Amino acid sequence: MQTFKKLKQYYWPYKKFFIISTVFLFLVTAITVIYPIILQLTIDNVVLNQQYDWIVPLTLAFFGIMLVKAVATFFQQYMGDLFGINSVYKMRKVLYGKLQFLPFRYYDNAKTGDLMSRLTADVETFRFFLSFGFAEIIRLILLLTVTFGVMFYYSVPLTFATMISLPFLFFVVYKFDRAVHPAFRNIRRSFGRLNTNVQESISGINTVKSLSREEFQNQKFNISNEDYKDRNIFTSNIWAKYFPLMEFLGNFCVIALLSLGGYFVIQGSLKPGELVAFYSLVGYILWPIMNLGFTINQFSQSKASGERLLEILEAKEDITDKEHAYSPERLEGRVEFKHVSLRYAGEDNLSLTDISFEAEPGEIIGLVGATGSGKTSITQLITRFYEAESGEVLVDGRNVKDYSLKALRGNIGFVLQESFLFSSTIKANIAYGRPDASMEDIIDAAKRADAHEFITQMPDGYDTVLGERGLGLSGGQKQRIAIARAICLDPSILILDDATSAVDMETEFKIQGAMREVMRGRTTFIIAHRISSLKHADKILVLENGRIVERGTHEELIHGNGLYERVYKIQFQDQKAILQGQRG
Numbered sequence: 415m416q417t418f419k420k421l422k423q424y425y426w427p428y429k430k431f432f433i434i435s436t437v438f439l440f441l442v443t444a445i446t447v448i449y450p451i452i453l454q455l456t457i458d459n460v461v462l463n464q465q466y467d468w469i470v471p472l473t474l475a476f477f478g479i480m481l482v483k484a485v486a487t488f489f490q491q492y493m494g495d496l497f498g499i500n501s502v503y504k505m506r507k508v509l510y511g512k513l514q515f516l517p518f519r520y521y522d523n524a525k526t527g528d529l530m531s532r533l534t535a536d537v538e539t540f541r542f543f544l545s546f547g548f549a550e551i552i553r554l555i556l557l558l559t560v561t562f563g564v565m566f567y568y569s570v571p572l573t574f575a576t577m578i579s580l581p582f583l584f585f586v587v588y589k590f591d592r593a594v595h596p597a598f599r600n601i602r603r604s605f606g607r608l609n610t611n612v613q614e615s616i617s618g619i620n621t622v623k624s625l626s627r628e629e630f631q632n633q634k635f636n637i638s639n640e641d642y643k644d645r646n647i648f649t650s651n652i653w654a655k656y657f658p659l660m661e662f663l664g665n666f667c668v669i670a671l672l673s674l675g676g677y678f679v680i681q682g683s684l685k686p687g688e689l690v691a692f693y694s695l696v697g698y699i700l701w702p703i704m705n706l707g708f709t710i711n712q713f714s715q716s717k718a719s720g721e722r723l724l725e726i727l728e729a730k731e732d733i734t735d736k737e738h739a740y741s742p743e744r745l746e747g748r749v750e751f752k753h754v755s756l757r758y759a760g761e762d763n764l765s766l767t768d769i770s771f772e773a774e775p776g777e778i779i780g781l782v783g784a785t786g787s788g789k790t791s792i793t794q795l796i797t798r799f800y801e802a803e804s805g806e807v808l809v810d811g812r813n814v815k816d817y818s819l820k821a822l823r824g825n826i827g828f829v830l831q832e833s834f835l836f837s838s839t840i841k842a843n844i845a846y847g848r849p850d851a852s853m854e855d856i857i858d859a860a861k862r863a864d865a866h867e868f869i870t871q872m873p874d875g876y877d878t879v880l881g882e883r884g885l886g887l888s889g890g891q892k893q894r895i896a897i898a899r900a901i902c903l904d905p906s907i908l909i910l911d912d913a914t915s916a917v918d919m920e921t922e923f924k925i926q927g928a929m930r931e932v933m934r935g936r937t938t939f940i941i942a943h944r945i946s947s948l949k950h951a952d953k954i955l956v957l958e959n960g961r962i963v964e965r966g967t968h969e970e971l972i973h974g975n976g977l978y979e980r981v982y983k984i985q986f987q988d989q990k991a992i993l994q995g996q997r998g
């Protein structure tokens with residue numbers, strides 16, 4: 415119940431729908447029990463006493479009651495649905511908002527497929543319970559109470575006989591629930607794996623195709639698909655086995671009661687109409703009892719879903735604005751690291767150790783080092799994607815923690831190895847960081863990124879809608895749109911993280927001009943594997959295992975007898991070999 419209590423803030427604001435639905439549920443249940451009573455009166459008082467002039471008024475009354483029941487059922491269902499739909503609408507909104515603001519640390523351990531299924535399948539399961547499950551439990555309690563009340567009124571011994579047979583039915587329902595619950599849980603898990611499979615192969619379609627692994631992906635999918643099928647068949651088997659058993663037991667109850675009841679009628683202690691009414695009443699309680707396993711199952715599934723939703727809702731947003739955070743329109747772009755160390759959550763070792771450097775506004779800082787040496791981590795501390803374990807990261811002389819995240823990040827532009835393009839227009843993609851940018855600003859940014867020409871050659875120009883992740887554009891074109899996006903933001907600090915490594919040498923040469931344009935007047939951090947991209951940097955920091963092992967300009971470092979010189983020589987010789995190869 416703890417889960418439902420914690421989630422109360424999402425569904426309780428809509429309690430009026432729930433209450434109205436429950437009131438109508440009372441009415442529907444009461445009317446349901448009136449049927450057999452009318453039947454009994456018709457048989458015993460009208461038919462057996464030959465009072466046939468009562469038939470018409472009774473029929474009309476019956477009709478009226480049916481009409482009332484129809485209207486009541488409509489309100490009960492509709493209001494129940496409104497209760498569920500509105501609650502999860504609110505919940506989905508909060509969940510999505512939460513996901514936007516959760517720190518990177520959260521995403522490091524999260525799986526896309528899993529998060530997607532929480533936001534869709536788990537929310538739906540919860541809604542289903544709010545809309546129908548709740549009502550089903552209340553209906554069962556109401557129906558059992560009222561029905562047994564009426565049954566007692568008609569015949570105490572017959573009611574006791576019914577009660578004796580019920581535990582057998584409850585026992586089978588219990589066994590059924592024990593068997594079917596884990597089976598359902600396995601179906602959910604299997605479905606999650608199936609989803610992850612589909613999501614991964616669609617997201618990684620480039621890798622799949624380029625390595626000709628379509629067959630492998632197919633086989634992998636088939637395994638999950640088969641598992642999902644088998645688990646469904648297994649569950650169907652349980653249903654198929656238990657349902658006839660439950661039905662048999664139910665029917666056995668009815669036959670036993672009819673025999674006993676028939677005996678009472680012959681004896682004269684029960685009227686025929688009362689037996690018929692009794693028979694109908696038993697029918698009313700049998701179905702909800704057989705359904706009980708399903709209802710309990712729904713309850714436990716929605717509880718499990720609620721827990722999965724709470725995991726997101728209660729996740730800590732530890733990187734947030736402090737009170738009265740500093741929120742300047744524009745930064746100058748001075749960056750300073752003072753003895754900064756970083757440890758990622760759950761990691762034993764430091765990823766950055768005692769990093770100190772200064773970057774003046776407008777300077778170009780090169781970051782080099784082997785993969786995993788900590789280059790990207792340094793840039794992620796400037797934007798406060800992660801927080802330093804010790805030391806200080808300062809921007810314009812202030813700790814990054816003092817800034818509002820919006821002001822800080824709004825002044826820092828990123829061009830990544832493969833920048834993400836949304837499936838919307840080119841225009842919207844360029845203006846993504848500055849939605850209020852005018853068309854002139856967008857075109858100007860595209861021109862400076864050397865993208866204007868190819869954009870205008872496309873059929874819809876700036877209104878061309880891109881496929882998912884920019885499908886339909888070449889690597890160089892995508893990168894130029896990403897550069898235009900960074901120019902449009904007009905940031906004071908720019909981070910080029912392996913921005914040219916995804917494109918070939920020729921394209922790199924072509925976009926170098928655009929890169930120089932975007933760097934002008936901004937403090938720029940360039941992460942590059944090719945030393946040739948760092949020649950013009952004002953300072954180069956050479957990293958090894960999270961420490962700065964060398965620093966200086968290109969000219970200083972190529973004679974520094976260190977890692978930089980060694981890498982330079984290897985790359986320089988490579989270049990020479992390539993050139994010689996081309997000449998030969």
Ligand SMILES: Nc1ncnc2c1ncn2[C@@H]1O[C@H](COP(=O)(O)OP(=O)(O)OP(=O)(O)O)[C@@H](O)[C@H]1O
Binds near residue numbers: 522790
């Ligand atoms: N989110 C994370 N969680 C845990 N460890 C991480 C995370 N990101 C990076 N690391 C670890 O921190 C170290 C530095 O990684 P970083 O990405 O900064 O290196 P890099 O020099 O940019 O590498 P590359 O050139 O491959 O991009 C690595 O050992 C890496 O495994």
